[in-house]
Amino acid sequence: MDSSKSKELEERLREAGLRVTATRVEVYEFLRELGGHHSVDDIFKALTERGHKIPRMTVYNVVTDLEGVGLLMCADAGPGRALYEVADVWHHHYVCRVCGTIFDVPCLVGEKPCLTPPGTLPGSVDEAQVIFRGVCRDCSGSEKGVNE
Template identity: 65%
Template sequence: MIDQSSLETARKFLKDRGLRATNPRVLVYGLLREMGGHHSVDGLVAQLENRGIPVPRMSVYNVVTDLQHSGLIMCADCGPGRALYEASDEWHHHFVCRICMEVTDVPCILGRKPCLVPPGSAPGTVDEAQVIFRGVCYACQAKLQS
């Protein structure tokens, strides 16, 4: 129920990083690559369930944590609430609609970290700057006017 080439690619990428290509890892990473976009842990669990491949919730939590540490996936900073993960190959930021809460990727000017440094003195060494753009998406603006 998951695209075979996505699973193959997932398996390869896992091994390239020295990670054991276990079933949950291949499935979760393959699914994230196949679907694209931003997904919560429980969303992934439900998606796998729907496709007839039940995976324990805890396993998905373990997988996303491991994959994130290896840099294969990233956690999208979108403010408080559930964590959203995405399989992404390059550094970017996010736009969040205040109405529908939809998250959209926004390219980073530099494309590498850190793309911004604090003005003046920071309280530590900065290695990454995540930007969250907030506003109202065009779809919601259209709905508001009707």
């Protein structure tokens, strides 16, 4: 149940000419098992607490490499730190204005680019990422308090 995905990871890495290293597998597995969107520092701290002594710089290297191969993607959720997640099916994001929580929003089309560009664009389009903003149900009830 795990080895199949790991095998796939190994293959994807080799296909791309990247070596299969413990660090890369760890970072990928961490993101895949935990799910959600995580910053480099999240990953760094989590793996450190798990006992894996790993420099922050290495996490940057790894996520950049894995993103280049298409195994991870950088979630668009507004400015700030980059948030990474396992690149599975193409989807969008909903960001709560109050608590900042990020929810995945399934894409109706399911693959990039999913939106028909309006009129003319200044170049080719290979991706259309949507960020929905609003107040999530948890926050609309109790309004204040959660994060402000």
